[in-house]
Amino acid sequence: MIVGVPAEVKSDEYRIGMLPVGVEELVAAGHQVIVEAGAGLGSGLADHSYLAAGAEMVSSGADVYSQADLVVKVKEPQPEEYPLIRPGQLLFTYFHFAASRDLTQAMLDTGATCLAYETLRDRHGQLSLLTPMSEVAGRMSIQEGAKFLERPQMGRGILLGGVPGVPPAHITVLGGGVVGANAAKIAAGFQADVAILDVNMDRLRYLDDVMPANVNVLFSDRHTIRDQLKLADLVVGAVLLPGAKAPHLVRKEDLRFMKPGSVIIDVAIDQGGCVETSRPTTHKEPTYLVDEVVHYCVTNMPGAVGRTSTFALCNVTLPWALMLASDPVGSISKDGPMASSVNVMSGKVTHQAVSETFSFPLCELPA
Numbered sequence: 390m391i392v393g394v395p396a397e398v399k400s401d402e403y404r405i406g407m408l409p410v411g412v413e414e415l416v417a418a419g420h421q422v423i424v425e426a427g428a429g430l431g432s433g434l435a436d437h438s439y440l441a442a443g444a445e446m447v448s449s450g451a452d453v454y455s456q457a458d459l460v461v462k463v464k465e466p467q468p469e470e471y472p473l474i475r476p477g478q479l480l481f482t483y484f485h486f487a488a489s490r491d492l493t494q495a496m497l498d499t500g501a502t503c504l505a506y507e508t509l510r511d512r513h514g515q516l517s518l519l520t521p522m523s524e525v526a527g528r529m530s531i532q533e534g535a536k537f538l539e540r541p542q543m544g545r546g547i548l549l550g551g552v553p554g555v556p557p558a559h560i561t562v563l564g565g566g567v568v569g570a571n572a573a574k575i576a577a578g579f580q581a582d583v584a585i586l587d588v589n590m591d592r593l594r595y596l597d598d599v600m601p602a603n604v605n606v607l608f609s610d611r612h613t614i615r616d617q618l619k620l621a622d623l624v625v626g627a628v629l630l631p632g633a634k635a636p637h638l639v640r641k642e643d644l645r646f647m648k649p650g651s652v653i654i655d656v657a658i659d660q661g662g663c664v665e666t667s668r669p670t671t672h673k674e675p676t677y678l679v680d681e682v683v684h685y686c687v688t689n690m691p692g693a694v695g696r697t698s699t700f701a702l703c704n705v706t707l708p709w710a711l712m713l714a715s716d717p718v719g720s721i722s723k724d725g726p727m728a729s730s731v732n733v734m735s736g737k738v739t740h741q742a743v744s745e746t747f748s749f750p751l752c753e754l755p756a
Contacts, residue, residue: 390715391457391458391459392407392423392459392714393423393453393456394407394412394422394428394444394460394462395425395462397463399467399692400672401672401693402463403692403693404432404463404464404691404695404698405428405429405434406481406703406706407461407707409439409441409442411703412424412439412443413442413443415710415711416442416443418714420714423447424436424444424446425446425449425450426446432696432698433695433696450470454474458479458717459478459713460481461706463692465483465484466480466496471499475499475500476499476500477502477735478499479713479717480503481506481709481713481730482505482506484507486505486732487632487660487661487743488659496733497749500735502733503731503733504721505632506706506730507519508730508740509709509730517705518702518706519567519629519631520567521702521705522698522701522702523566523567524567524568524571525690525691525694526571526691527567527568527575527627528574529693530690531560531575531625532575533675535579538623542683543683544650545651549579549581550579558622558623559582559584560572560573560581560583560621560623560625561625562583562585562627563586563614563626564626564627564657565586565606565627566592568627570585572625572656573596576623577600582603584620585605585606586607586613586614586617587606587609588609588610609638614639615646618639618647622651623652624639624652624654625654626638626653626655626656626657626662627657628663629657630660632740634660634746635657635661635662639665639666640665641679644666644679647682649681649682651682651683652682653682653684654685655667655684658686659688666680666684667684667686670685670686670687672687709730712727713727722754722755722756723753728754734754738752
């Protein structure tokens with residue numbers, strides 16, 4: 390099989406979909422790998438390292454798409470890439486379809502098969518390809534929150550950990566999954582006052598056992614959320630419904646409870662955001678104000694730390710890419726190990742959450 394790795398074209402995206410070791414493993418397995426020149430530079434990976442591993446370099450993304458049977462990348466195709474995608478081609482990347490009807494329709498129109506990192510479940514039922522980027526985004530949320538709480542960034546002028554005689558910031562984390570747990574862990578390290586909310590009592594009990602003393606776990610309901618918004622200097626949206634649009638836990642009218650200059654970091658923006666007033670932003674223009682509340686809603690947060698993110702992502706995607714290249718039909722059949730990743734196949738929606746989000750007919754995978 391010909392496996393292609395294009396450069397990412399999304400704004401401020403510095404990751405690449407494959408490491409040189411991935412090229413070496415695929416070539417050793419009998420596959421051909423083509424990589425767009427310069428694709429790895431944002432992650433500190435020079436072209437010669439890919440050539441040494443056995444890759445063939447091409448000059449453009451169009452060359453990758455025109456030759457590859459399987460395209461491995463990081464972010465969803467951008468509008469300028471839509472015309473390059475061919476019927477029957479396999480695309481293996483993050484899609485987050487539920488956040489964009491336009492993207493979903495565009496991929497249906499291509500006739501390609503779209504395998505989403507974020508919905509692939511391993512044999513233990515874990516979202517193993519989503520986990521590393523959730524870890525990065527969760528930790529980054531506190532790093533970015535600290536920056537945008539500074540007064541020059543329109544924030545309240547709050548130091549997360551405070552100083553002797555001055556209280557620390559109050560941080561509310563909505564969601565106790567991978568993103569939320571990592572956010573709470575880093576926030577606790579800053580010596581902030583942290584509350585983490587979730588609806589799963591088993592998860593809350595676990596978090597209560599493992600988190601430091603300055604992290605409180607709370608059951609999430611409308612009253613608790615409103616109470617927390619009154620206290621919060623920083624709110625981290627960390628809600629995930631795999632493959633589906635995130636619910637709006639913070640409504641527009643709820644912003645009136647928040648302090649002027651407080652900050653919302655909506656990590657759930659990839660799935661539409663868990664704050665009603667959230668809209669996608671970029672690393673170049675990451676924030677905007679609504680009712681004097683700073684909103685940070687960058688859709689590719691881990692892209693800013695390209696080297697860390699690339700290695701973390703490729704560590705977990707490579708075994709699946711090898712499987713897909715070696716047995717594309719069996720891997721994505723109805724009972725295949727990668728069936729959960731298939732969101733779109735040959736012009737039809739095959740993932741239930743995407744089907745329900747946009748009322749598209751749901752098609753079963755072939756046996």
